[in-house]
Amino acid sequence: MSVAITDAITTLAEAERRFNLTRIEDKAFFWEWQSDLPEPLATEQTDLDELRRRYLYQRSERQLLEGTVTLLLASPLLAIAGFYDPPFRVQAEESVRLTLNDGEEVLQGRIDVLVLLNQFWVVVLESKKTALSVWTALPQTLAYLMANPQPQQPSFGMVTNGDDILFVKLVQAESRLYALSRVFAPFTSSQELYSTLQILKHIGRAIREKVG
Numbered sequence: 001m002s003v004a005i006t007d008a009i010t011t012l013a014e015a016e017r018r019f020n021l022t023r024i025e026d027k028a029f030f031w032e033w034q035s036d037l038p039e040p041l042a043t044e045q046t047d048l049d050e051l052r053r054r055y056l057y058q059r060s061e062r063q064l065l066e067g068t069v070t071l072l073l074a075s076p077l078l079a080i081a082g083f084y085d086p087p088f089r090v091q092a093e094e095s096v097r098l099t100l101n102d103g104e105e106v107l108q109g110r111i112d113v114l115v116l117l118n119q120f121w122v123v124v125l126e127s128k129k130t131a132l133s134v135w136t137a138l139p140q141t142l143a144y145l146m147a148n149p150q151p152q153q154p155s156f157g158m159v160t161n162g163d164d165i166l167f168v169k170l171v172q173a174e175s176r177l178y179a180l181s182r183v184f185a186p187f188t189s190s191q192e193l194y195s196t197l198q199i200l201k202h203i204g205r206a207i208r209e210k211v212g
Contacts, residue, residue: 005098005109005143015139018100019146021176030169030179032156032206037198044080048193051076052186055162059187063131069162070112070127073186077193078125081200083115087208088122090115096147111144120211121148123203124157134164134183142178145170153211156203158196163187165196 113125167181
């Protein structure tokens with residue numbers, strides 16, 4: 001039986017149970033968002049300020065739909081972080097399948113944006129409309145990360161509704177563990193957007209060093 005991930009995995013408790021996931025809060029586990037972060041360049045800060053100005057202008061009079069959030073904020077942020085340039089590759093609306101219960105159940109979904117390096121997953125991006133909390137996207141994001149075809153490698157996700165941004169790390173090597181960053185709020189200040197860029201650049205650098 002084939003079921004959409006968005007229908008099958010609707011709560012965090014369900015994602016943890018179905019995938020045997022455990023949340024961990026050890027700083028050493030998800031160090032990529034907390035330490036050794038590269039400082040954004042002056043040109044990058046200028047680009048982020050312009051990006052935020054456009055977003056706030058469009059956001060000021062209405063809620064934004066998922067596609068608009070991706071267009072205005074998430075996709076340009078990935079571009080500034082360097083994920084649209086060599087050696088990275090980008091795929092939009094990437095289909096994923098997860099097989100559970102010894103093949104009796106198949107979960108299917110589409111990742112909004114997937115960044116790869118030599119076929120290794122770098123970042124999974126999931127966008128939601130501004131009317132929804134970023135937490136509503138966390139269960140399905142965990143499911144997408146579980147679909148990583150190289151489960152021996154850590155997986156990273158970025159979840160955003162435009163107003164807020166959350167980072168996720170999932171590891172399947174020995175036991176299935178995941179951790180979360182704090183929520184960043186570019187709607188509140190430009191510094192929050194600078195911080196998200198630092199994390200994205202750090203994740204990209206860590207993956208480059210790991211897989212070459």
